Structures are given as C-alpha cells and as structure tokens.
Amino acid sequence: MSDVMTYSKRTASGLEEALRTVLLDADNKVPAEALRIVGAISDGAIIEQGSNANGDWVRYANGTQICTGSVTISFVSTDSYVASTATFPAVFISPPVVVSGTYQGAGNGSASDAAPPNATSCLICVSPTRGITFGSDSTREYTYIAIGKWK
Missing domain, CATH: 2.60.40.2080 (Immunoglobulin-like)
Incomplete structure (x- = not known):
C-alpha cells in the first residue's frame, strides 16, 4: 500500500480534498515526479548528484x-x-x-x-x-x- 498525504481545505459545506500526493509508492520508493529537489526544472533544479573516488558533483537543469x-x-x-x-x-x-x-x-x-x-x-x-x-x-x-x- 502507498503512503499518501492529503491536504484539505475548509469550505462552506465542510472539508474538501485540495491535494493528494503519494509520498512512497508500492515499492517504498519516492515516485519520480516527486524527485525535484529545488524548484522547477526550468528554474535550475538539481537533477543529478553523486560521488566517486575522484570527488563529488552536482548537475543542474540549466547545464551548470x-x-x-x-x-x-x-x-x-x-x-x-x-x-x-x-x-x-x-x-x-x-x-x-x-x-x-x-x-x-x-x-x-x-x-x-x-x-x-x-x-x-x-x-x-x-x-x-x-x-x-x-x-x-x-x-x-x-x-x-x-x-x-x-x-
């Protein structure tokens, strides 16, 4: 079963669901669409980072x-x-x-x-x-x- 977070808003008729988002999928992994770390991809989000024996790196969506x-x-x-x-x-x-x-x-x-x-x-x-x-x-x-x- 997935972990789901729901945001509700109060209306005249009571609480209504405003947003539903999956925190973890059925495999207990963060869904790909939720992996943006900083802002929108067009605004310079981190899209890859890693390390190896030579050091660490971060790649941004704008090519930096x-x-x-x-x-x-x-x-x-x-x-x-x-x-x-x-x-x-x-x-x-x-x-x-x-x-x-x-x-x-x-x-x-x-x-x-x-x-x-x-x-x-x-x-x-x-x-x-x-x-x-x-x-x-x-x-x-x-x-x-x-x-x-x-x-």
Missing part, C-alpha cells in the same frame, strides 16, 4: 556542473614546486573554471593553483609561501572546486 575533490601531493623540503593531476568526478563539455585551496600548518604554508584544465582534469600546482623551500618532507591534501557546463 560543480565538482569538488582533492589530490594528495608529496614533496621534499628541497622542492620549490610540485604538481599532481586532479581528475574530475564527472566530465564537463568544455574546460571549467577551477579554484584550488591552500595549506597552512606549523608555520609552513603553501599555495596551490590549477593549471589550465581540460574537460576531465587539471593540474594542481603547489609552491611554498614561506621562504624558498617547503618546511619539511611531507604529504598533504589539496582541495579544489570546478564549475562549468555538463550540457
């Missing part, structure tokens, strides 16, 4: 896609620059705009930048912000966000 992820970068104290490829969790139709994060810890900081991306990946480039070398041999995680179009 946002991907977030991270890369782990290892370096030694004598490195002045290191880079690692970040593969997006979902493919864009053209290169997105990518912004990467920074790291600050124990007085040793580093800045990262995303080299020109393509539709599937970008290069996260890291350099120290204090002095001319990294503070110590280390492995750190750098996050990024990529915004572009999926359709």
Whole structure:
C-alpha cells in the first residue's frame, strides 16, 4: 500500500480534498515526479548528484556542473614546486573554471593553483609561501572546486 498525504481545505459545506500526493509508492520508493529537489526544472533544479573516488558533483537543469575533490601531493623540503593531476568526478563539455585551496600548518604554508584544465582534469600546482623551500618532507591534501557546463 502507498503512503499518501492529503491536504484539505475548509469550505462552506465542510472539508474538501485540495491535494493528494503519494509520498512512497508500492515499492517504498519516492515516485519520480516527486524527485525535484529545488524548484522547477526550468528554474535550475538539481537533477543529478553523486560521488566517486575522484570527488563529488552536482548537475543542474540549466547545464551548470560543480565538482569538488582533492589530490594528495608529496614533496621534499628541497622542492620549490610540485604538481599532481586532479581528475574530475564527472566530465564537463568544455574546460571549467577551477579554484584550488591552500595549506597552512606549523608555520609552513603553501599555495596551490590549477593549471589550465581540460574537460576531465587539471593540474594542481603547489609552491611554498614561506621562504624558498617547503618546511619539511611531507604529504598533504589539496582541495579544489570546478564549475562549468555538463550540457
């Protein structure tokens, strides 16, 4: 049996059903017509989101896609620059705009930048912000966000 929500309105002759909607179908799943998360599809509703080993993504009805992820970068104290490829969790139709994060810890900081991306990946480039070398041999995680179009 389905779970149904009913909204009623008061009229001169008593209560009348104004709206009846199915919450769960016979298989205890939300019906497809009830899955719009934000507004009407033409107004930019989220129509897909997911995650995989490369990160998370959200796709909007207007074609916008946002991907977030991270890369782990290892370096030694004598490195002045290191880079690692970040593969997006979902493919864009053209290169997105990518912004990467920074790291600050124990007085040793580093800045990262995303080299020109393509539709599937970008290069996260890291350099120290204090002095001319990294503070110590280390492995750190750098996050990024990529915004572009999926359709």
